[in-house]
Amino acid sequence: YQRRVRGIERAVVSAAAKMFLFNKTKQTRLSSTALLTSAVVGGAVLLLQNKPEAKNSSEQLHSTPQPWPHNGPWNSLDYNSVRRGFHVFKSVCASCHSVELLSYRHFVGVFMTEQEAKALAAESTFIDGPDDEGEMYERPGKLTDYIPKPYANEKAARFTNNGALPPDLSLMVKARHGAEDYLYNLLTGYRPLPAGIPPREGLHYNPYFPGAWIAMAQALHNDGVEYEDGTPATISQMAKDVTTFLSWAAEPKQDERKLLGLKAMFVLALSLAPALYWKRMKWSVVKNRKITFH
DSSP, X not given: OHHHHHHHHHHHHHHHHHHHHHOOSHHHHHHHHHHHHHHHHHHHHHHXXXXXXXXXXXXXXXXXXXXXXXXXXXXXXXXHHHHHHHHHHHHTGGGTOOOTTOBGGGGBTTTBOHHHHHHHHHTSEEEEOOOTTSOOEEEEOOTTSBOOOSSSSHHHHHHHTTTOOOOOOTTHHHHSTTHHHHHHHHHHOOOOOOTTOOOOTTOEEOTTSTTSEESSOOOOOTTSSOOTTOOOOOHHHHHHHHHHHHHHHHOTTHHXXXXXHHHXXXXXHHXXXXXXXXXXXXXXXXXXXXXXXX
């Protein structure tokens, strides 16, 4: 590698010297400068392409694209998958992660009925008050309450997870490069430690995570949950469903936005013909006029 670098350097310097020695006129010197610049840039690109550090600077694998049914301007979310994904989140993920931007009322009419959402909210207890005596009291949850966090504060979360802070998942799909593909590959990408790599205490090997070491252990296992609709709870199915739920959580109005865009495009298409007619009518006088000078 070092011999290749020195050889490229000598070739670039030699080419530059020859061009300036044999081209004397101003025009040829400009051409020589352009050729020299091209040679230097080409040599730099070649050096970067052959530099081992540039090839191996990242240990993270690129996410494999998945055929998400809601990707595309005309496609909507699979709300059966959203409902199953919330079941996975509630059963597996909610013990460490929060979705602090979601309240129970967001579920109504999407993948739950109002009665189901009220029953789910009533399973949690919230501190409210003060009452008439100035005391705080506990009450069952209601639709306007936000999903409770698993930890009281950041210090409690770090203490429980060996110093690592589980992130909030409300906007995780929007916050990571690769969006749904990244989350799906991360959840299904845990691998045995390759030979020759020593283990790290408190970390787990996952090539889809930046740096390949993640504090979160593999959370999804076959038959880890039981779906109410009888769908087999494989690792890939649970990862797909919980990722779809988090995609909805990051943008609950995405289907309404797509429908509004479709309506706007229809209205614009209808107004195209009158706009062209009006334009031709107004500009016909200007384009056909004759200007004479005396």
